[in-house]
Amino acid sequence: MRGVVLLSALLCATCHIALSASNDTARNGTVADGLLDNGNFEQAPNATNMKGTVVVGRYAIPGWVNEGFVEYIKYGQKQGDMLLVVPEGAYAVRLGNEASIKQKIKVIKGMYYSITFSAARTCAQEEQLNVTVAPDSGVLPIQTVYSSTGWDNYAWAFKAESGVVELIIHNPGVAEDPACGPLIDAVAIKALYPPRLTNNNIMKNAGFEEGAYIFPNTPWGVLIAPNIEDDHCPLPGWIVESLKAVKYIDSAHYFVPQGRRAVELVAGKESAIAQVARTIVGKTYRLSFSVGDANNSCVGSLVVEAFAGKGTLKVPYESKGTGGFKRAVLEFVAVSNRTRIMFLSTYYTMRSDDFSSLCGPVVDDVKLLSVRKP
Known part of the structure; x- marks a missing residue:
């Protein structure tokens, strides 16, 4: 595990997240548990769609639609005196003020799903992320850093109201520096099967076996x-x-x-x-x-x-x-x-x-x- 200083207090580390067949679509044509299409952002934009680190063009990042000030970040890239690292592979994206990334996903109408993704702050200010799959939307505060890696994995759930849904991850923050936004990497999905009551236990999901997707080689839960x-x-x-x-x-x-x-x-x-x-x-x-x-x-x-x-x-x-x-x-x-x-x-x-x-x-x-x- 590689570590560098993130700001003055955070240590960043990398951890390889294994890719598997779960990145393929399921037999019924819906998305399978695992990374979304280019969910780890390893498929890079063309050089013609880059202006320095800034992504130019809404469809420049394969598999995604981006809005606003979005940067394509390489592992080891410097921001002032700070080195930026990513938890999986070599690349991640950074969302500036009011920027977002989107992807349409084939799902089963009426089912519940959980989205798991990695996020890290790059500035000392309070940061948060809006995650939306219409009509569901949630705000995930990321100002509390739970581990010294600098990266945390977050989960958010939704109910599919149609066979195709659009996932939106949006940075609603307004900072003096538009590049002062969170890094996003390793976006995955998992179908949830709400457990039923049994004669042996009044509690549901009492052993917590049903839950969000956990990346196979990520050691921070x-x-x-x-x-x-x-x-x-x-x-x-x-x-x-x-x-x-x-x-x-x-x-x-x-x-x-x-x-x-x-x-x-x-x-x-x-x-x-x-x-x-x-x-x-x-x-x-x-x-x-x-x-x-x-x-x-x-x-x-x-x-x-x-x-x-x-x-x-x-x-x-x-x-x-x-x-x-x-x-x-x-x-x-x-x-x-x-x-x-x-x-x-x-x-x-x-x-x-x-x-x-x-x-x-x-x-x-x-x-x-x-x-x-x-």
Whole structure:
């Protein structure tokens, strides 16, 4: 992994994101899970469509339509005293003031999809991105940098209202320098299949196995942004009910208590997930779940707070940062036919080997069942 200084505080690193057959279209003609057409921007504009780093012409970047001040950035390019790097391959794009990139995608009408992409700030100012697939639109704040790589992966979900949709990634910022905009790379899509309830668990997607696309060789997980509606969340069944994002992690790069996926609560009490479960008033329920660490040098006293109706539980976990977990149980009596189940982290924590990367406890394998009293 190569690292350089980004501004005065960020270290940037590169990580190869493997290309696979998922970049091909599916058998039914719709897009398959994986990178979009030229999703990593490795197919470059013609030299005649470039003026320095600025892209000239709306259709200059293969697979994309660009609007406004868009730059085509090569790995190692300098911006003042700062070196720019990209997370995959050699190229990325930078969106200036009010600039955007667009691509039409063949999908299945009525299905839910998640978009995953890499983004990095290039200036010290507050930055955000608008992501749109009409009629859905969302604003993803990127001023908080969660890792020292300088790059974070973000996920955003939508429901397809037609067989062909247009994805738009837009920088709404207004800065003195029009080049002061975010870098974008590695744009991928994944179909979401909202899980159903079973007789063994009242919770949906309780093991977090269904969720956003995670790039095969990206070691920093995917951020699920806050305040996204439940039915459009990249984590089906759940709501990111917090001011900051939660991190969606996989067993290929992290320790996961059960299965292949889990959630890391990376921003203290500002990082929370919730789900509303159907319950019967007066009945007793048992909520059980796993709390652990992701084997990412998140060392120290971690605490997960669980809420279920009027019931609360604090679960301490002394982490050595090398992976591990324990089970916890919260029993409560339902006072409503809808009970909100929520998890948050008590403390902000930084990785012991990297004091600029946020980390936190892992939550996984959530189970909710009614209890038969003798």
